[in-house]
Amino acid sequence: MRDVAGESVAELLSRYGLRLQTVPDGTPIPGSYWHEDEAGIIGLEVFARQDTPLHSILHESCHVICMDQERRAVLHTDAGGEYAEEDAVCYLQILLANWIPGFGRERIWEDMDAWGYTFRLGSAKRWFAEDAEDARAWLTRHGLLTNCDEIIFKMRN
Structure with missing residues (x-):
């Protein structure tokens, strides 16, 4: 994420009603399925650090966008899906x-x-x-x- 303006990522996600939450470098990312530097999802919040790959932020965000309302209502870490x-x-x-x-x-x-x-x-x-x-x-x-x-x-x- 540090390679681009973080505001542009947050603004894009906000078009879907998602909120980008940044966490300090070196700390665990809440809701991260893969851990390490990969993005996390909890409800409508997408968690990332400056070292989180943009493809990971977009991938997890797209899971939230693509899942049905029932799964979204209880979403924490594992997007599931077919x-x-x-x-x-x-x-x-x-x-x-x-x-x-x-x-x-x-x-x-x-x-x-x-x-x-x-x-x-x-x-x-x-x-x-x-x-x-x-x-x-x-x-x-x-x-x-x-x-x-x-x-x-x-x-x-």
């Missing part, structure tokens, strides 16, 4: 990357590959371009994306 929702989360986080000045799709694809996301085509970029129709359709079906790939800044009902 395979199709996980793909939708990955697709949406890639779209949202362009909304953070100084980040963007190329960087998130690199970061996702370096972190170890696995895709049948071998990279996040190829998956997004060639194999993500189901994820895109899921987002459209749940009212999070238009048919033209325009983001609808609301959470899934």
Whole structure:
């Protein structure tokens, strides 16, 4: 997160009603499933430090956005969800990357590959371009994306 203006990340998340909570470097991140420097989620709050990767912040935020209201109401650390929702989360986080000045799709694809996301085509970029129709359709079906790939800044009902 330290590579970009933190306000831009907080502002983006606020469009969904999410609150970015920063915690001091070196301290545990509340609600982090993966621990270390990975983002955490509790309710509508996304927790991160300055060393938290942006792809992690976006990924966990997109879990909150994509889950149904029942899971969101009791959300603490583990987003759960099904395979199709996980793909939708990955697709949406890639779209949202362009909304953070100084980040963007190329960087998130690199970061996702370096972190170890696995895709049948071998990279996040190829998956997004060639194999993500189901994820895109899921987002459209749940009212999070238009048919033209325009983001609808609301959470899934």
